[in-house]
Amino acid sequence: MTVWHVEAPVWTAYAAGTLDPAAEASVETHVAGCAECRAAARAYAAPAPGVWEAVQATITRPRLPRPLRPLRRLGIPEGDLVVIGASDAITVSWAVAVAGALASVLATTLAGVRQELAFLLLVPLVPVLSVVAAFDATDSLREVAEPTPVSKLRVALLRASAALAIAVPATAAIGFVVPGLGSLTSVWLLPSLGLVLAALVLHTWLDAWVAAGVVSAVWVGVVSSVHSELDTVTAQLLFAALAAALAVVLVLRTTTLKLGGAR
Amino acid sequence: MQTLADIDDTGLLALVAERDEAALRELVERHSAWLMLRLKRRTPDEDLAHEALHDTFVAVWRQPQAFRGDGDVGAWLWGIAIRQLISRLRKRAAPTPVADDVLTAAGPVVASAEDELLVAVAHGPVGDALKTLSPELVQALQATVIDGLTTKEAAALLGIPQGTVKSRVRIAKSRLREQLIGLEGLT
Numbered sequence: 001m002t003v004w005h006v007e008a009p010v011w012t013a014y015a016a017g018t019l020d021p022a023a024e025a026s027v028e029t030h031v032a033g034c035a036e037c038r039a040a041a042r043a044y045a046a047p048a049p050g051v052w053e054a055v056q057a058t059i060t061r062p063r064l065p066r067p068l069r070p071l072r073r074l075g076i077p078e079g080d081l082v083v084i085g086a087s088d089a090i091t092v093s094w095a096v097a098v099a100g101a102l103a104s105v106l107a108t109t110l111a112g113v114r115q116e117l118a119f120l121l122l123v124p125l126v127p128v129l130s131v132v133a134a135f136d137a138t139d140s141l142r143e144v145a146e147p148t149p150v151s152k153l154r155v156a157l158l159r160a161s162a163a164l165a166i167a168v169p170a171t172a173a174i175g176f177v178v179p180g181l182g183s184l185t186s187v188w189l190l191p192s193l194g195l196v197l198a199a200l201v202l203h204t205w206l207d208a209w210v211a212a213g214v215v216s217a218v219w220v221g222v223v224s225s226v227h228s229e230l231d232t233v234t235a236q237l238l239f240a241a242l243a244a245a246l247a248v249v250l251v252l253r254t255t256t257l258k259l260g261g262a263r
Numbered sequence: 264m265q266t267l268a269d270i271d272d273t274g275l276l277a278l279v280a281e282r283d284e285a286a287l288r289e290l291v292e293r294h295s296a297w298l299m300l301r302l303k304r305r306t307p308d309e310d311l312a313h314e315a316l317h318d319t320f321v322a323v324w325r326q327p328q329a330f331r332g333d334g335d336v337g338a339w340l341w342g343i344a345i346r347q348l349i350s351r352l353r354k355r356a357a358p359t360p361v362a363d364d365v366l367t368a369a370g371p372v373v374a375s376a377e378d379e380l381l382v383a384v385a386h387g388p389v390g391d392a393l394k395t396l397s398p399e400l401v402q403a404l405q406a407t408v409i410d411g412l413t414t415k416e417a418a419a420l421l422g423i424p425q426g427t428v429k430s431r432v433r434i435a436k437s438r439l440r441e442q443l444i445g446l447e448g449l450t
Contacts, residue, residue, distance in 0.1 A: 020394050032297075035293075052292070055321055056288075059287075059321060
């Protein structure tokens, strides 16, 4: 063992930053391995109040779910990720998206000559189901939104985006997996956007799954009556206009009223 | 019943691994002061030093098993602290997640037998030679040799390109070599 220890004047000079580089290096290298000197350092460091309290606060705070952690590195604010991660339903939502996409592939393939009809019926609803799953009753939007110092619109958009981040690519992949769909692979996007927004608007009054049911029923009605017209420019513009209008309604509903609807 | 104060740092880490908050608190009390002093020698920004210190103990809590049991806990802690400081410097706005590689890469471990050598260095010809180097060259040596950082980490800490770190270390070493040869008449 060494008998050399950092002495008082050396500590003072070190803390003030006035030691020459060689002495500074030897103080540092010694102190890192000498418990006695580390204890002595307490007399020369300006007390750093609350280090333990801050550390304790951090370690007792629940951590983000593992799948969301990489997103923080991409610069998404931690607060937003907490809102997304607050629902266990987000993983359910992603599972619904993938399962829905697979089921659509199966149904579309089995539908034979009615392939296009099956595709148009099912595929736009996959994102709706996935978003709805993200707002599922076990962790309703209302319960999150009320105690959260974040606007309800922001909560709605964050969670819908998180759901769609998986649902849209999963659904889009169907167009490439199932042969012979041609132009249909992109036709569903705008209607689906409209349906998601419609479900969210309805969710301000109704339970999430009821809202999804209403939207699905309407969509089935639309497709069964006019499915051959859906890929026309007029129809697509109409859906775009509808989506824009629903977005406005959603903003109005969520900024002025409680979101979450009746129990 | 022995108290936490009687347990050495390695023992405290083992308790931390068993989710003992009191053991972590004891580590914070033992190590905050010197880590803070040393962090303040690496950055003029006191808030940043505080944040790095905080991150260090959070990292210890999350992965106490990253300490492989060889060498001193103090040296390991400094290895984490300096890398947390570098992370903070890279991205000042957001809190830095603790990457596994931060913990495993941590720490030049110093045996106490090296202390005698260091005393000799500080008060001998190497110490005198170091004094003749410019502060920039000394900083580059300090980051790479004393803190054991990689060129990339040193570049982030000092805010200069990696190539500059390399060339400064090279210049500093060759100056030291020239002076030592001059002093002792070595060939």
